[in-house]
Amino acid sequence: MIFRNPAGAPELACDECGCRWYDRMRGACYECGAAVSAEARAEFERALQAFGARQAEGAAPPEAGEAAPQQAAT
Ligand SMILES: [Zn+2]
Numbered sequence: 001m002i003f004r005n006p007a008g009a010p011e012l013a014c015d016e017c018g019c020r021w022y023d024r025m026r027g028a029c030y031e032c033g034a035a036v037s038a039e040a041r042a043e044f045e046r047a048l049q050a051f052g053a054r055q056a057e058g059a060a061p062p063e064a065g066e067a068a069p070q071q072a073a074t
Pocket residue numbers: 014015016017018019029030031032033034
């Protein structure tokens with residue numbers, strides 16, 4: 001399952017016990033040892049990217065390019 005921390009960033013948590021002590025190296029929960037499915041991890045990656053995109057939108061001016069950094073000619 002995916003939680004949101006107070007900043008709105010996604011946090012991957014265990015489906016079984018709901019704790020957030022997820023061991024990225026083993027792909028399993030620290031607390032109960034339940035494996036975190038590839039599906040859950042993929043979903044978390046998407047949530048992270050969506051969050052990153054929102055962050056970029058909020059923090060940077062709207063004209064900021066993503067692929068090619070260009071100087072705005074005046
Ligand atoms: Zn767990």
